[in-house]
Amino acid sequence: MWHSLLADPASTFWLPIRASTSAADNDWLFNFILWVNIFFSVLIIALMVLFVWRYRAKSAGEHGAAGGHNNALEITWTVIPTIICVMIYYWGFKGFLHEAVEPPAGYDITVVGRMWNWTFIYPNGYVSPDLHIPPNKPVRLVLQSMDVIHSLYIPAFRAKKDVMPGRYNRMWIESDDPGTYDVLCTAYCGKNHSTMLSKCVVEKDMDSFNKWLEDVSDWRGKVAPIDQGRIYYNQRGCSVCHNLTGAPGGTGPTWKDMFGNTIPLADGTTIIADEAYVKESILDPQAKIHLKYGPPSPMPSFKGAFKDYDIEAITYFMKSISANYKGPDLKPYTVPGPKPTKSPGEASATQPAQ
Amino acid sequence: MSAIPANLAGGHAHADDSHGHGDNYLNHQRGILSWLLTLDHKRIGLMYMMAVLTAFAIGGVFAILLRTMLWHPLPFYGVNITPDDQQRASTSYDLYNHFFTLHGAVMVFLFMIPAIPAILGNFVLPMQLGAKDVAFPRLNLLSFWIYVTGLVFFLSLLLGGVLHVAFGINMPGGFGLDTGWTFYTPYSSSHAEGNVVAATLGAFILGFSSILTGVNFLATVHMLRPKGMTWFRMPLFIWAVYSTAIIQILATPVLAITLLLLCAERAIGIGIFDPRLGGDPVLFQHFFWFYSHPAVYIMILPAMGIISEVMAAFSRKHIFGYAFIAFSSLSIALLSFLVWGHHMFVSGQSPLTNAVFSLITFSVAIPSAVKVFNWLGTMYKGSIRLRTPMLWALGFIWLFTIGGLTGLFLGALATDVPLTNTLFIVAHFHYVMMGSTLFAFMAGMYYWFPKMFGKMYDETIGKWAFWLAFIGFNVTFFPQFVMGSQGNPRRYASYPDGPIIHMLGRDIPSFVAGHRIATVGAYTLGLGLTLALVNWLMALRNGKKAAANPWGANTLEWHTPSPPPHDNFSFTPVAGDPYDMHGWKYDPAIDGWIEDEQAATRPSPAHAH
Numbered sequence: 001m002w003h004s005l006l007a008d009p010a011s012t013f014w015l016p017i018r019a020s021t022s023a024a025d026n027d028w029l030f031n032f033i034l035w036v037n038i039f040f041s042v043l044i045i046a047l048m049v050l051f052v053w054r055y056r057a058k059s060a061g062e063h064g065a066a067g068g069h070n071n072a073l074e075i076t077w078t079v080i081p082t083i084i085c086v087m088i089y090y091w092g093f094k095g096f097l098h099e100a101v102e103p104p105a106g107y108d109i110t111v112v113g114r115m116w117n118w119t120f121i122y123p124n125g126y127v128s129p130d131l132h133i134p135p136n137k138p139v140r141l142v143l144q145s146m147d148v149i150h151s152l153y154i155p156a157f158r159a160k161k162d163v164m165p166g167r168y169n170r171m172w173i174e175s176d177d178p179g180t181y182d183v184l185c186t187a188y189c190g191k192n193h194s195t196m197l198s199k200c201v202v203e204k205d206m207d208s209f210n211k212w213l214e215d216v217s218d219w220r221g222k223v224a225p226i227d228q229g230r231i232y233y234n235q236r237g238c239s240v241c242h243n244l245t246g247a248p249g250g251t252g253p254t255w256k257d258m259f260g261n262t263i264p265l266a267d268g269t270t271i272i273a274d275e276a277y278v279k280e281s282i283l284d285p286q287a288k289i290h291l292k293y294g295p296p297s298p299m300p301s302f303k304g305a306f307k308d309y310d311i312e313a314i315t316y317f318m319k320s321i322s323a324n325y326k327g328p329d330l331k332p333y334t335v336p337g338p339k340p341t342k343s344p345g346e347a348s349a350t351q352p353a354q
Numbered sequence: 355m356s357a358i359p360a361n362l363a364g365g366h367a368h369a370d371d372s373h374g375h376g377d378n379y380l381n382h383q384r385g386i387l388s389w390l391l392t393l394d395h396k397r398i399g400l401m402y403m404m405a406v407l408t409a410f411a412i413g414g415v416f417a418i419l420l421r422t423m424l425w426h427p428l429p430f431y432g433v434n435i436t437p438d439d440q441q442r443a444s445t446s447y448d449l450y451n452h453f454f455t456l457h458g459a460v461m462v463f464l465f466m467i468p469a470i471p472a473i474l475g476n477f478v479l480p481m482q483l484g485a486k487d488v489a490f491p492r493l494n495l496l497s498f499w500i501y502v503t504g505l506v507f508f509l510s511l512l513l514g515g516v517l518h519v520a521f522g523i524n525m526p527g528g529f530g531l532d533t534g535w536t537f538y539t540p541y542s543s544s545h546a547e548g549n550v551v552a553a554t555l556g557a558f559i560l561g562f563s564s565i566l567t568g569v570n571f572l573a574t575v576h577m578l579r580p581k582g583m584t585w586f587r588m589p590l591f592i593w594a595v596y597s598t599a600i601i602q603i604l605a606t607p608v609l610a611i612t613l614l615l616l617c618a619e620r621a622i623g624i625g626i627f628d629p630r631l632g633g634d635p636v637l638f639q640h641f642f643w644f645y646s647h648p649a650v651y652i653m654i655l656p657a658m659g660i661i662s663e664v665m666a667a668f669s670r671k672h673i674f675g676y677a678f679i680a681f682s683s684l685s686i687a688l689l690s691f692l693v694w695g696h697h698m699f700v701s702g703q704s705p706l707t708n709a710v711f712s713l714i715t716f717s718v719a720i721p722s723a724v725k726v727f728n729w730l731g732t733m734y735k736g737s738i739r740l741r742t743p744m745l746w747a748l749g750f751i752w753l754f755t756i757g758g759l760t761g762l763f764l765g766a767l768a769t770d771v772p773l774t775n776t777l778f779i780v781a782h783f784h785y786v787m788m789g790s791t792l793f794a795f796m797a798g799m800y801y802w803f804p805k806m807f808g809k810m811y812d813e814t815i816g817k818w819a820f821w822l823a824f825i826g827f828n829v830t831f832f833p834q835f836v837m838g839s840q841g842n843p844r845r846y847a848s849y850p851d852g853p854i855i856h857m858l859g860r861d862i863p864s865f866v867a868g869h870r871i872a873t874v875g876a877y878t879l880g881l882g883l884t885l886a887l888v889n890w891l892m893a894l895r896n897g898k899k900a901a902a903n904p905w906g907a908n909t910l911e912w913h914t915p916s917p918p919p920h921d922n923f924s925f926t927p928v929a930g931d932p933y934d935m936h937g938w939k940y941d942p943a944i945d946g947w948i949e950d951e952q953a954a955t956r957p958s959p960a961h962a963h
Binding site for chain 1: 443532545546630635670676701708716723726732733734735736748760769774836839840841846848849853933940942
């Protein structure tokens with residue numbers, strides 16, 4: 001009978017609506033403990049009331065029966081609670097183990113907590129104020145805090161984990177129920193703690209999730225390509241190897257004055273750094289290797305991570321910092337409109353203090 | 355000041371009759387200094403009562419204030435609001451955060467930890483031992499004044515808050531306190547605007563009061579037991595206070611060190627807990643709960659001791675399973691040191707650590723359950739009198755049962771994850787720690803009030819006070835179980851509507867309803883406790899004279915007049931079985947019990963020491 005009740009994910013008197021794959025087991029244990037609670041509290045309180053009534057004093061000077069102890073009784077009411085406790089412990093541990101062990105194949109999202117909002121960083125670098133996840137796929141969350149302790153809590157998933165400054169905590173969630181659910185902070189974090197809220201949107205299927213991510217990640221019409229190029233330079237790791245100052249050394253060639261310049265290649269030929277060369281180098285770094293940086297080139301391929309218009313943005317940015325670029329003047333500007341991202345440099349700013 | 359001799363030997367200084375005429379500890383010396391500098395454990399107990407009840411009133415006012423704020427769910431939950439709205443909301447969030455922090459800190463450090471040991475322990479323990487005083491009366495006075503010093507630190511926080519809010523004056527070090535009573539780092543060390551240094555120093559100082567009281571009681575129990583009182587003839591209240599003293603001595607120094615480190619980080623930037631300074635915030639949680647979990651048992655163990663006394667006395671029956679109750683106190687005291695990690699199941703500590711702490715946590719449930727069943731066993735075939743102390747004690751069993759059983763949800767790892775840090779945990783610890791301790795404290799106050807002051811209170815008012823407090827308490831905290839499991843986090847100044855209930859043709863937002871019910875309950879609880887205070891004040895003014903033994907109990911404090919003489923006993927007491935009450939018979943003339951010469955059932959002290 002319980003299981004038929006539990007099959008219904010709607011909220012009950014005690015528990016909120018249920019939307020994750022592990023919530024049903026969790027709720028089963030909750031309900032088991034609830035019935036243990038009801039049984040023993042009714043038993044104890046009923047006995048208490050019964051004794052008060054049954055053994056009430058008949059006269060002012062009356063004494064009670066001779067008391068003492070009863071070892072058999074003591075052992076009984078020690079052993080029975082012990083057995084129940086061990087059962088509850090075991091089921092609690094089993095459920096926890098399921099929540100603690102990450103499935104090998106999952107989707108990774110970085111969660112950043114700060115006073116007093118949440119941001120969710122997707123593998124393509126998109127930074128979202130809401131958590132969107134695909135359904136029926138384990139989603140692994142890597143939690144980090146910019147300042148104090150926060151705690152990520154999604155009641156519908158029965159999931160919670162503290163978000164600690166100075167360390168990465170991890171949790172994973174999997175939802176089989178598309179919809180919108182509350183995301184709350186449950187570790188007191190100062191003045192606006194109770195407004196540190198967000199939403200978790202479980203998309204209908206993997207396709208609609210991908211479409212959402214593609215749509216929100218499309219910066220066109222919101223940011224000038226040249227600015228988006230600089231954001232990518234800072235966010236996607238370009239800046240790790242390519243400097244903008246022209247200083248010699250480093251793991252990759254400087255971007256200062258590179259566009260339009262003649263590049264010496266490892267096979268002894270040269271090439272003009274034009275749009276085609278930039279695109280090819282991003283997608284297939286081993287195709288044309290700079291004389292001083294390989295072979296093989298230390299650069300990873302960014303195939304799949306960038307769309308064509310992303311690469312155009314990077315090219316625009318490279319043009320804007322190159323004296324060898326001959327063309328219309330390129331000044332950074334941003335068209336008015338909603339900002340798709342929090343701020344440039346988001347990803348590099350989210351590293352917790354060492 | 356004429357000091358009171360602390361030695362236990364010696365004759366009877368005041369041989370007065372057993373009805374409390376003439377010289378007693380209250381009128382033995384006069385003048386304010388005879389109180390402030392007294393070495394008499396009874397007077398120190400009463401001074402503690404004044405100070406601790408003052409702190410209780412302050413903590414209670416904050417409870418009422420924060421519940422009043424929660425009447426209205428600030429309408430900013432997940433809705434678009436203007437910057438002006440945001441500003442106004444922030445101000446009230448800020449106020450709310452100060453309220454719940456000061457409520458928690460004052461209640462824990464200034465009321466619940468000292469309440470039973472310092473007030474009732476001080477007054478009753480030496481008398482139950484048949485002693486003239488505690489082992490170290492001067493140390494006892496010192497720990498009282500250390501307590502007052504700690505109280506002054508907390509009052510300075512309040513003063514700073516009032517100055518800031520009313521006059522815009524900022525005291526150095528910040529105003530009020532907004533860290534939560536747990537002082538979690540790095541918020542407390544690097545971000546909070548409250549005066550964290552004053553608060554932690556205050557708690558640090560209060561810790562020493564607690565340690566010294568513990569040392570004193572431990573020495574007293576070991577050294578000053580009377581002829582005939584073997585370890586297993588000690589009243590269970592003594593066992594409970596003794597177990598508590600062990601925790602006070604072993605755990606409190608850890609808190610002291612932790613708070614000093616926190617002060618150092620906050621004041622001079624030494625990196626211990628803040629990762630930006632190279633520290634570890636989880637380390638603070640380990641340190642903090644290593645004290646603060648056992649501290650829960652500092653509150654509840656003496657409460658259980660009182661319940662054992664009251665249950666036996668008002669069932670007029672020997673306590674059931676004496677040895678099991680005594681040993682369960684000791685085992686709770688020892689196990690309480692091994693479970694602190696259950697406060698940190700979602701902090702990211704290793705799953706193995708969680709598994710071990712969860713298992714040990716369940717082991718604490720067993721001795722607690724054993725005690726409850728033994729109290730029921732005591733009532734079985736008793737001759738039960740529903741006097742006021744008994745009502746409060748039965749209230750304790752109700753609250754402790756619910757509070758203890760709901761702990762099963764939180765000890766189990768899987769169910770703890772969604773429930774921790776929600777209102778469920780607030781409800782749980784208010785039932786098991788605050789409600790139980792408070793109701794046992796009230797049971798103890800009503801039980802020993804006639805002994806303390808030689809006056810009887812009005813039972814009708816006392817019972818009204820109980821019912822108001824009992825109903826108020828449940829109405830306040832039971833809805834919080836449901837709101838918590840439905841996902842309302844704790845320490846939230848604003849809250850969502852929650853699931854909508856369709857009732858009487860209306861859509862009722864359940865969290866709004868739940869919070870309002872809780873607020874009404876809090877007012878009722880406050881009214882009940884105020885009524886109890888009025889009850890006591892009326893009794894002091896024109897209460898009936900109390901008999902030496904109004905309840906017919908057989909622990910030694912009932913063998914001496916009410917109020918007791920300065921030296922407690924005019925004879926050298928010999929202890930028998932503390933729960934064998936057949937040596938007393940009821941005398942309607944004094945509404946009390948007198949020693950029954952015929953019965954002479956007191957066993958001889960066969961195995962003394």
